[in-house]
Amino acid sequence: MSETSVREAEIAVEQKHVDIVYARVAEMRHEAEAMRVRGDELAHGARNEAVFEQAAMLFERDVMVRHATQILRTLDAEHEGLVFGRLDSTDGETQYVGRLGVRDGDFENLVTDWRAPAAAPFYQATAEMPMQVIRRRVIRSTGQSVVDIDDDLLMPESRLDTMPVVGEGALIASLTRARGENMRDIVATIQKEQDEAIRAPWRGVTEITGGPGTGKTAVALHRVAYLLYRDRRRMGGTGVLVVGPSPAFTSYISRVLPSMGEDNVELRSLSDLLDGAAATRVDPAPVAAIKGSLRMRRILKRAIREAPVGAPTELRIMYRGEVLKLEARDLAAVRAAVHNGRRPPNASRVDAAEALLEALWRKADSYEDYPVKRAELVRDIGERIDFHRFVVVWWLLQSPAEALRALADRKVLARAAGRVLTRSEVDMLADSLAEPGWSVADIALLDELRVLLGRPPKRRRRVDHDPFAPVSVASGRRQDYDEYSHIVVDEAQDLSPMQWRMVGRRGKYASWTVVGDPVQSSWPDPAEARQAMDTAFGGPRTQRRRFGLRTNYRNSAEIFDLAGKVVRDVATPDQLPHAVRSTGVDPTILVTTALTESAVKAAQDLLSEVDGTVGIITSTSRVETLRTAAETLANPRVRVVDGLESKGLEYDAVVLVEPEDLIRESSTGPRTLYVALTRATQRLTVITSNPTWPD
Numbered sequence: 001m002s003e004t005s006v007r008e009a010e011i012a013v014e015q016k017h018v019d020i021v022y023a024r025v026a027e028m029r030h031e032a033e034a035m036r037v038r039g040d041e042l043a044h045g046a047r048n049e050a051v052f053e054q055a056a057m058l059f060e061r062d063v064m065v066r067h068a069t070q071i072l073r074t075l076d077a078e079h080e081g082l083v084f085g086r087l088d089s090t091d092g093e094t095q096y097v098g099r100l101g102v103r104d105g106d107f108e109n110l111v112t113d114w115r116a117p118a119a120a121p122f123y124q125a126t127a128e129m130p131m132q133v134i135r136r137r138v139i140r141s142t143g144q145s146v147v148d149i150d151d152d153l154l155m156p157e158s159r160l161d162t163m164p165v166v167g168e169g170a171l172i173a174s175l176t177r178a179r180g181e182n183m184r185d186i187v188a189t190i191q192k193e194q195d196e197a198i199r200a201p202w203r204g205v206t207e208i209t210g211g212p213g214t215g216k217t218a219v220a221l222h223r224v225a226y227l228l229y230r231d232r233r234r235m236g237g238t239g240v241l242v243v244g245p246s247p248a249f250t251s252y253i254s255r256v257l258p259s260m261g262e263d264n265v266e267l268r269s270l271s272d273l274l275d276g277a278a279a280t281r282v283d284p285a286p287v288a289a290i291k292g293s294l295r296m297r298r299i300l301k302r303a304i305r306e307a308p309v310g311a312p313t314e315l316r317i318m319y320r321g322e323v324l325k326l327e328a329r330d331l332a333a334v335r336a337a338v339h340n341g342r343r344p345p346n347a348s349r350v351d352a353a354e355a356l357l358e359a360l361w362r363k364a365d366s367y368e369d370y371p372v373k374r375a376e377l378v379r380d381i382g383e384r385i386d387f388h389r390f391v392v393v394w395w396l397l398q399s400p401a402e403a404l405r406a407l408a409d410r411k412v413l414a415r416a417a418g419r420v421l422t423r424s425e426v427d428m429l430a431d432s433l434a435e436p437g438w439s440v441a442d443i444a445l446l447d448e449l450r451v452l453l454g455r456p457p458k459r460r461r462r463v464d465h466d467p468f469a470p471v472s473v474a475s476g477r478r479q480d481y482d483e484y485s486h487i488v489v490d491e492a493q494d495l496s497p498m499q500w501r502m503v504g505r506r507g508k509y510a511s512w513t514v515v516g517d518p519v520q521s522s523w524p525d526p527a528e529a530r531q532a533m534d535t536a537f538g539g540p541r542t543q544r545r546r547f548g549l550r551t552n553y554r555n556s557a558e559i560f561d562l563a564g565k566v567v568r569d570v571a572t573p574d575q576l577p578h579a580v581r582s583t584g585v586d587p588t589i590l591v592t593t594a595l596t597e598s599a600v601k602a603a604q605d606l607l608s609e610v611d612g613t614v615g616i617i618t619s620t621s622r623v624e625t626l627r628t629a630a631e632t633l634a635n636p637r638v639r640v641v642d643g644l645e646s647k648g649l650e651y652d653a654v655v656l657v658e659p660e661d662l663i664r665e666s667s668t669g670p671r672t673l674y675v676a677l678t679r680a681t682q683r684l685t686v687i688t689s690n691p692t693w694p695d
Helices: 003-046 051-077 117-124 170-175 192-198 216-230 232-238 247-252 285-292 295-303 328-339 349-365 374-382 385-394 400-406 410-417 423-434 440-453 497-505 526-536 557-566 595-609 623-633 659-664 671-677
Strands: 083-089 094-098 109-113 133-142 145-153 205-210 240-244 266-269 279-281 315-319 322-326 486-489 511-516 544-549 588-591 614-618 638-642 651-657 680-688
Touching: 003 083, 003 094, 003 109, 003 133, 003 145, 083 117, 094 117, 109 117, 117 133, 117 192, 192 216, 192 544, 205 216, 216 232, 216 240, 216 486, 216 511, 240 247, 247 266, 279 440, 285 295, 285 423, 285 440, 285 497, 295 400, 295 410, 295 440, 295 497, 315 349, 315 374, 315 385, 322 328, 322 349, 328 349, 349 374, 349 385, 400 440, 410 423, 440 497, 497 526, 557 671, 557 680, 588 595, 595 614, 595 623, 595 651, 595 680, 614 623, 623 638, 651 671, 659 671, 659 680, 671 680
Parallel strands: 094 109, 205 511, 205 544, 240 266, 240 486, 486 511, 588 680, 614 638, 614 651, 651 680
Antiparallel strands: 083 094, 083 133, 133 145, 315 322
16 A cells, blocks of 8 residues: 555544544533523522522522633633644554543543643654654644644564554644734644643742754743643632733744633733833833843942932921921931831821821920920821821822832932942933833832832722822733732743843742743843842742753754854853754845845845745834834735844744844844844844845
8 A cells, every 4th residue: 555545544544533522512512502501591590589599599609600601711722723643552552632631421531631640752752762752743734634644663673564653753843834913832743841731840940951943932832831731729719920021923923822721821921011001112221221230230229219209308386385396407417217117108198297296296395394295296286287287298198109109200219229230320220210111121010119119008989090090901910919829921031130130020839831942042140130039039049940852843943043143252062042944945045235235125036035924124113114124025924023033933034134234233243143044934134234244
């Protein structure tokens, strides 16, 4: 029998089993829908019952409807490509692996959930350690139809003549598929080194390192799905947070977990991690380096101790014929004493009032022949409206935004900075804080101020504008939720120390999965960031495990060879992954001074060469110009991003414009360029005005 005939016959065998599975899924759907209808009937019947019975019936209804809804949601999410693997073992058993576990009406196993321990050999078995697996088969489907299969023969000596082996290269085939707007899950092609990281214990910190294309992000997301499957009560109750570098990145990964039935995981970027604030811009590298440094915490702590601009510098109170006066130095001493107390400033207004009354008493007590008792003075002045008005304007309640914006005043910032910043750094920081909107680095400073300032006491009556009022968040959790059970941080090498402090507050009780690559780092002081990261994790005693991924599945060898050249001076060979496939197509390097026009033309050419997405990557200074120019293509497959935005993303083809600009605007040399060069899976075109690049 020909190879084609064997393949068709084996596809028919698998289609028969897949048909049985989908028929059973249809039955499960019908049962879940009937359960939900039964829940609604319970609600109607409860209306005529006594209060106690009514409450019990409504509770039963809620449980039933919630359970049925979860089943239906899972079946919807896992419907596409439900069965993707098969294992044939030495004991004569056949096991199918898929997106969720399915049993027939007699509780016989039809499909094993990929996260179950029984499915581990599908990912972990090798020819050297076959785990009693003779043949491992990958099943590729479109909808409910099996379209192809691919086998690995792990124990040739145990194979029977009746066991055909079909095809090769299931992983490589999946890597050449066209990219879309969202990252796909990799449940059918998880490799052994990736599976070990996915199935690591939940406790402590799991660090996953690896170069571009090693699947770090996909592994972290599949690890979330695995942990929720294994320990949903612990993980699902308090929630899981995934933190990415940019909104473009979180949008790109947004469908991975829902495609595996997990739609209750919160995705946030560093620019929108703080509720009620969102970044609209990115700072130049020198400014971002100032804002991200732990020096800023010292500056912010000093700043909130300063009297706000415009605060009164003298308190004059007429009491029993005498003028009691607190001068500027007296008020400064009172302010310092209140700040030295236990409560944050926004919760200390009452403390400030009491301290002012105490200072007035000391002033009165210093007068000769002034018969007044302390208790009387405190009571009488404390009830006066003019005193309360003074306290309100002297001890202002500040929002984090107001406190940070105040530092746009160079004099205010210089006083708070002292010798912490140079004069040029003060100028750069003040100019940045005066710009409209917030930068990505500002969000961590606002979060720091949120904690330093504290929340004011609850107000007794509603006001038209309350800058501290909680905002609604998509997850339905309270504002600035900090009780996540597990936190994933992607592109961890780029987080500044202040950003690590922000993320760490959300993980007081969490276990962690941290994904990164030191070679791609855009933060200039990795030692300071590492210290802040360790603090976020709870200190050096926290249990840790590390996994290194060394295989680049994304880039062709031809593309990665070029990318490796640009970091040869900042990376050792063992820090660079190995690209496993070759396309025979070298990157195109086009030398021209017409950069914009050439970029649009190159993108247009690549659209005809690849079926998926085309990314135009350039420096921050050029990105808006190129976005406008790319609109002439009127093609939704084209995306224009800067070097930092491109982190974590991938495209079938990339046009990289003026590579040396990416180096110049980075504080870490060629690392951002390295990132940009490793986004393409099939084709890469570099447009440069330098005829000697990349030498």
